[in-house]
Amino acid sequence: MSQLTHDLGSDIGSRRWFRGLATFFGMTAGALAFWPGFAPLEAAPLMPSDADVRGEYRRQAIAPLALGADTGRRIGPGTLVRPLASAPERPRLEMVATLGRGDGFETMLRRAGMDPADARQVTALVGGTVAVGEIEPGTRVDLVLGRRPAVSAPRPLDTLSLRARFDLELAVTRATPGGPLVLERKPIRVDDTPLRVRGIVGESLYRSARAAGAPASAVQAYLKALTDQIDLERELRPGDTFDIILSHRRAATGERLPGQLLYAGVERDGQRKVQLMRWGREGRFFEASGIGEQKDGLIAPVAGPVGSRFGMRRHPILGYRRMHAGLDYRARHGTPIVAVTDGQVTGAGRMGGCGYAVRLRHGGALDTRYCHMSRIAVDAGQNVRRGQVIGYVGSTGLSTGPHLHYEMYRGGRAVDPASVRYVTRAMLSGEQLARFRATLARIREVEAGAAFGSLPKPAAAPSGPRREIDRLD
Numbered sequence: 001m002s003q004l005t006h007d008l009g010s011d012i013g014s015r016r017w018f019r020g021l022a023t024f025f026g027m028t029a030g031a032l033a034f035w036p037g038f039a040p041l042e043a044a045p046l047m048p049s050d051a052d053v054r055g056e057y058r059r060q061a062i063a064p065l066a067l068g069a070d071t072g073r074r075i076g077p078g079t080l081v082r083p084l085a086s087a088p089e090r091p092r093l094e095m096v097a098t099l100g101r102g103d104g105f106e107t108m109l110r111r112a113g114m115d116p117a118d119a120r121q122v123t124a125l126v127g128g129t130v131a132v133g134e135i136e137p138g139t140r141v142d143l144v145l146g147r148r149p150a151v152s153a154p155r156p157l158d159t160l161s162l163r164a165r166f167d168l169e170l171a172v173t174r175a176t177p178g179g180p181l182v183l184e185r186k187p188i189r190v191d192d193t194p195l196r197v198r199g200i201v202g203e204s205l206y207r208s209a210r211a212a213g214a215p216a217s218a219v220q221a222y223l224k225a226l227t228d229q230i231d232l233e234r235e236l237r238p239g240d241t242f243d244i245i246l247s248h249r250r251a252a253t254g255e256r257l258p259g260q261l262l263y264a265g266v267e268r269d270g271q272r273k274v275q276l277m278r279w280g281r282e283g284r285f286f287e288a289s290g291i292g293e294q295k296d297g298l299i300a301p302v303a304g305p306v307g308s309r310f311g312m313r314r315h316p317i318l319g320y321r322r323m324h325a326g327l328d329y330r331a332r333h334g335t336p337i338v339a340v341t342d343g344q345v346t347g348a349g350r351m352g353g354c355g356y357a358v359r360l361r362h363g364g365a366l367d368t369r370y371c372h373m374s375r376i377a378v379d380a381g382q383n384v385r386r387g388q389v390i391g392y393v394g395s396t397g398l399s400t401g402p403h404l405h406y407e408m409y410r411g412g413r414a415v416d417p418a419s420v421r422y423v424t425r426a427m428l429s430g431e432q433l434a435r436f437r438a439t440l441a442r443i444r445e446v447e448a449g450a451a452f453g454s455l456p457k458p459a460a461a462p463s464g465p466r467r468e469i470d471r472l473d
């Protein structure tokens, strides 16, 4: 055996090598000779099948449509079927067309198969009542198309109806075949009484309010309004009562359209703890006392950790102990510096050891100064809003590296910025306050509705005084 086999990598060309090669080919040929053959299994059909039967099989077979299969769902015509010269058509075609986002009203009608001339006329009729562009996307249009006047002509419109607005339904009809199209307005009664949702806060205010029937958008607005007023985590207790009033429209046909939050209240032990009502053009919330929504306390002038605090310290450059009259924020060169609250720029430029700096004057005899900037982004005299970028972190002036030295003055005296938490609030007064209070009293009269889905249908058109609530100014 060892004479027949050989490592074909060694002694190439020798007799032993050729013998080994011959063995290799011989064994390979032997292996290939025993390769099994694959062929379809033969099985005799149970019944004789001729061309007709096979045609029947094909029509019921499930096979790729690309191969001409009929999937068995719809059986193809057999040999006995002869196509008709002309197929009868439905005389009327009822359908629903939906206005898509960015869709044209006329385009939609034409896509539904309407006669283009009719589509143009309908669009003009509808457009004469409501701006066609303001019809909500997703609006469904019920269409009935009539019989074609000729074989290949488009179908004319018989009737059409749509909810053009929350409080208006429009119908276009053709009184007589071939006659003109007529528009009919069908106003829908709408009740504008605001919706009031009250309940116990419980474990989760959000979940409780949703369960009580407040729409998600209203609960979010409610939480946001409250956050500006109280510390939700600590000050709101599970036993408190939430009180949400939102503008709300109910159509006589049953649809509901929740609007914006009008009132946000919290009650504890029967006492009103928080009462916020939307007021004014900007839609800000004001407390019952007429104090506007908190524009919140200070915000950090720069995103970064506090390095050196306010107080006596050894100066890093001058080397002796002296007062550090501000707060140092460590931040990278070029980090934006923002105004901690609304104010006016009283100084912008080089200020001695402070380097490039900006000084702001805020309400309440409060000033802030921002030092060592690499670049200043405001001009003296300019008004800035809370959070507005006023410059960028640098290392100008007496500074060992990029950081923000931030100072605060109250009545001209340096105070520790870390110790101050103050708020600026808008305030209503005089005649405006009186009107605000009157509206607040009126809105609190709204009766709490039952669950959102189970409110009784409005019986009558909205009553006089309550409508006013929607027009808070």
Ligand SMILES: [Zn+2]
Residues within 6 Å of the ligand: 308, 324, 326, 327, 328, 404, 405, 406
């Ligand atoms: Zn400093």
